[in-house]
Structure formats: structure tokens, C-alpha cells
Amino acid sequence: MASAKEIQNRIKSINDTMKITRAMYMMSSMKLRKARQRLDNTEPYFYSLQEQIREILYHFPDMEHLYFDNRDEDEQEKVKRRGIIVLTGDKGMAGAYNHNVIKEAKQLAETSENPRLFIVGEVGRNFFEGIQASVEKEFRFSTNHPTIHRARVITEEIVELYQQEELDEVYIVCTRMVNSMKQETEVTRLLPFATHEFIDQELLERAREEQAAKNRTSEELAEAASQEYDTGEYIIYPSPYEVLNSLAYNYVTGYIYGALVEAFACEENARMIAMQSATDNAEAMLHDLSIEYNRVRQAAITQEITEVIGGAKALKKKKKKQQAER
Amino acid sequence: MSSFELKIVACDRLFYQGECHSLIFPGYDGEIEIMANHAPMVTMVEIGELRYRPEEHADWQKVIVSDGFIQVDHNKVNVTVYSAERPEEIDTFRAEAAMERAREQLQQKQSIKEYRISQASLARAMARLKSTGVHTDPK
Numbered sequence: 001m002a003s004a005k006e007i008q009n010r011i012k013s014i015n016d017t018m019k020i021t022r023a024m025y026m027m028s029s030m031k032l033r034k035a036r037q038r039l040d041n042t043e044p045y046f047y048s049l050q051e052q053i054r055e056i057l058y059h060f061p062d063m064e065h066l067y068f069d070n071r072d073e074d075e076q077e078k079v080k081r082r083g084i085i086v087l088t089g090d091k092g093m094a095g096a097y098n099h100n101v102i103k104e105a106k107q108l109a110e111t112s113e114n115p116r117l118f119i120v121g122e123v124g125r126n127f128f129e130g131i132q133a134s135v136e137k138e139f140r141f142s143t144n145h146p147t148i149h150r151a152r153v154i155t156e157e158i159v160e161l162y163q164q165e166e167l168d169e170v171y172i173v174c175t176r177m178v179n180s181m182k183q184e185t186e187v188t189r190l191l192p193f194a195t196h197e198f199i200d201q202e203l204l205e206r207a208r209e210e211q212a213a214k215n216r217t218s219e220e221l222a223e224a225a226s227q228e229y230d231t232g233e234y235i236i237y238p239s240p241y242e243v244l245n246s247l248a249y250n251y252v253t254g255y256i257y258g259a260l261v262e263a264f265a266c267e268e269n270a271r272m273i274a275m276q277s278a279t280d281n282a283e284a285m286l287h288d289l290s291i292e293y294n295r296v297r298q299a300a301i302t303q304e305i306t307e308v309i310g311g312a313k314a315l316k317k318k319k320k321k322q323q324a325e326r
Numbered sequence: 327m328s329s330f331e332l333k334i335v336a337c338d339r340l341f342y343q344g345e346c347h348s349l350i351f352p353g354y355d356g357e358i359e360i361m362a363n364h365a366p367m368v369t370m371v372e373i374g375e376l377r378y379r380p381e382e383h384a385d386w387q388k389v390i391v392s393d394g395f396i397q398v399d400h401n402k403v404n405v406t407v408y409s410a411e412r413p414e415e416i417d418t419f420r421a422e423a424a425m426e427r428a429r430e431q432l433q434q435k436q437s438i439k440e441y442r443i444s445q446a447s448l449a450r451a452m453a454r455l456k457s458t459g460v461h462t463d464p465k
């Protein structure tokens with residue numbers, strides 16, 4: 001059994017560590033709250049962009065565009081040059097968060113030919129540079145405190161390569177928050193957009209609206225009919241192509257910004273949970289150690305008492321002996 | 327007098343949602359005004375000053391916007407822009423600093439990509455400064 005002094009030292013060091021984990025927990029929870037707020041704030045913007053792309057595609061489903069996947073050239077190409085954007089954290093101590101992202105990204109990179117990796121976050125960069133993957137050296141961004149400006153710069157970089165056709169497909173590996181306890185790593189194709197998905201969604205939406213219209217009372221219907229002034233014309237100015245061009249660009253920016261914010265929120269959430277369990281573990285250890293410490297202390301006291309009693313007894317015997325001899 | 331529903335969405339917040347009598351925004355090749363019962367339309371919004379009238383004789387409300395889109399459909403107008411600010415919210419000092427920075431960057435040799443970014447920041451900074459300046463009055 002360890003001595004009381006040793007146990008006391010351990011208790012002290014665990015206490016110190018616990019202070020750190022607790023502080024990190026608090027910081028993470030604060031950052032998480034901010035990130036969540038930002039995510040909520042940006043959602044209307046993102047949905048609005050998505051809706052507009054859907055609208056245009058619904059009216060012009062056959063339009064061929066660089067950003068969409070219905071071009072003939074795309075179907076003819078056999079080899080796709082893939083760009084993979086990976087969003088990892090800047091530091092560890094976040095449970096399995098970084099591992100999950102890296103695992104997915106590695107898998108995707110291994111299944112594609114000559115992928116180019118665009119890595120955001122220090123942890124992922126270190127890993128992929130370590131295994132000699134083709135990491136873009138110039139592409140250096142951090143996931144800490146995402147801003148829309150950073151999302152723009154990233155988009156500019158990616159879209160430029162995509163427009164020069166140096167990349168045929170762009171994937172993004174990031175983490176989504178399912179609920180506050182659960183998060184999932186997700187691989188999504190960012191570019192080109194899946195045209196039919198947009199159109200399908202628009203059709204679904206329209207069907208739902210029609211369904212809602214059927215359920216309305218006749219009065220409401222009459223009112224709605226009087227407001228109807230549809231000329232059947234749909235103006236897209238200056239041209240659908242032009243509008244889609246910049247709409248798609250903004251959509252990518254919005255998507256990347258959303259992904260950055262969500263990844264940041266997930267990272268902080270993972271860190272919060274990790275730090276929480278570290279604090280819990282430290283508490284459990286402290287509990288065990290304090291029991292052990294008390295036991296050791298008790299044992300030492302008992303031993304001392306026994307020694308004193310033994311000594312006293314021996315002295316008594318000696319005295320008796322001396323008295324008898326006299 | 328008829329009015330329409332206006333919704334202005336910026337990337338960091340829902341800027342405005344409510345009634346609007348008329349709306350003027352910086353379009354692809356000049357300012358465009360939208361009034362009630364406009365035909366369905368989708369077009370781009372450039373960096374500059376957007377203004378709207380919540381009621382017929384109300385004062386124009388100025389908003390500094392950067393690039394985005396506008397969608398008109400069944401008397402509902404959705405403006406989706408990257409940023410939207412009222413003139414009094416603008417930090418002149420910051421805008422000036424941004425303008426200086428962008429000017430400086432534009433004088434250096436840059437790739438086309440960097441050039442575009444600096445040019446957009448310059449345009450944004452100038453639009454912001456213009457709205458807070460004394461000599462501009464849209465009426």
C-alpha cells in the first residue's frame with residue numbers, strides 16, 4: 001500500500017487536472033452556445049438561397065450549367081478529379097470528433113484517383129501530411145471562430161479551381177449535429193449540384209402546397225383566387241445563366257459557412273462532453289483515493305497505538321521483574 | 327394603397343419582415359424599383375444602397391446591402407443578401423480602415439482571385455461610407 005504522503009500528492013495533482021478540465025468545459029459550453037446562435041441566424045439565409053435555386057431549376061429544368069450535374073461532358077468523363085474539403089478541429093481533446101472525420105476523409109481519398117485534399121484545421125493537416133497525402137499546402141484555414149469572410153475566401157479558392165476544370169467534383173467531409181447528444185460525420189458532394197434533387201424537392205414542396213390548398217375552406221379559396229394575377233411570365237434578369245452563376249456561388253459560400261459553423265459547434269460539443277467525463281472520472285478517482293487515504297491513515301494510527309501499548313506493556317513487565325528481584 | 331410583403335434576409339440575421347409599399351434596390355445595371363403586384367421575377371442585387379417605404383408616405387428606410395438576390399413572387403418579395411445594415415449601424419472607422427486596406431491590396435500585384443476579393447471589399451467599404459457621409463441624399 002502506498003504511503004499517506006504519496007496518496008496526498010496524487011489527490012493534489014488530480015485536483016489540479018480537474019480544475020483544468022472544468023475550465024475547458026466551461027469555455028466549450030460558452031463557445032458552443034455562440035456557435036449554435038450563429039447557426040440559427042444563418043439558417044434563413046441558406047434556405048432562402050436554396051429555394052431560389054429550386055425556383056429557377058423548376059422553371060428551366062434543362063438548362064446546362066457548369067455547377068450542375070446534368071451536363072453531357074460530365075457523363076462522358078471517365079476519370080473524375082476529386083477535391084475533398086475536410087473540416088477538422090485545431091486541437092485535440094475533443095473525444096472521437098477528429099478521428100471520425102479523418103477516418104471518413106481517408107476512406108474517401110483512398111477510393112478516388114489522385115484526390116486533392118483541402119484541409120481546414122490543424123489536426124487534420126498534421127495527420128494527412130504525416131501519411132504523405134496530396135494536401136494543398138497553400139490552403140491554410142482554421143475552424144476556430146468561423147466567419148463568413150473565411151467561407152468566402154475558401155469558396156473563391158475552390159470555385160476557381162472548379163471553373164478551370166482542375167476539379168470535377170468537390171466533396172466536403174464535415175460533422176453534423178443531429179441533436180445535442182448525437183453527431184454524425186457526413187460526406188456530401190458540394191459540386192456539381194445534384195439537379196434532380198433540387199427539382200424533386202421543389203415538386204414535393206409544390207405538392208404539399210396543393211395539398212394544403214385542398215384543405216382550405218371555399219372562402220379562403222375565393223380570396224386566394226382574387227389575389228391571383230399570374231401572367232404566366234417569369235422574369236429572370238439579366239439571364240437565367242447569369243443569375244444561376246452567382247446564385248450557385250453564393251450557395252456554395254452559404255453551404256461552406258454553414259458547414260464551418262456546424263463543425264465548430266460539434267467540435268465544442270464533443271470537447272464539452274469529453275471534458276465533462278474527464279471531470280467525472282477525476283471525481284470518481286478522488287473518491288476512491290480519499291477512501292484509501294483514510295484507510296492508510298487509520299492503519300498508521302492503529303499501528304502507532306499498538307506500538308505504544310506494546311512498549312508500555314514491555315516496560316511494565318520489566319518493572320515487575322525488577323521489583324520481584326529485590 | 328396596395329402594398330406587398332417584404333423579407334430581407336442577411337447571412338447573419340433576418341433583417342426585416344413586414345409590409346412594404348415600394349422598394350428600390352441596386353440592380354444588375356442600375357436601380358430598380360418594385361411596387362405592389364410586380365410580375366414574378368428573380369434578379370441580382372449589387373453592392374450598394376437599398377431603400378424601402380413601409381407605408382405610402384413614410385420616409386425611405388435606407389439599408390446598405392452587399393451582393394445577393396431578389397425574388398418576387400405573388401406579392402411577396404424576398405431579398406437575400408450577404409449583409410444588410412442600417413446607416414446608423416455602420417462603423418465608419420472600420421469601413422475606412424477596410425477601404426484603405428482594400429486600396430493598398432489593389433495596388434499590389436495579385437492573382438485574379440485576390441483581385442476580385444479586394445475589389446468587392448473596396449466596393450462594400452465605399453457603399454458603407456457613402457451612406458454615412460453628409461453629401462448623399464437619395465430623395
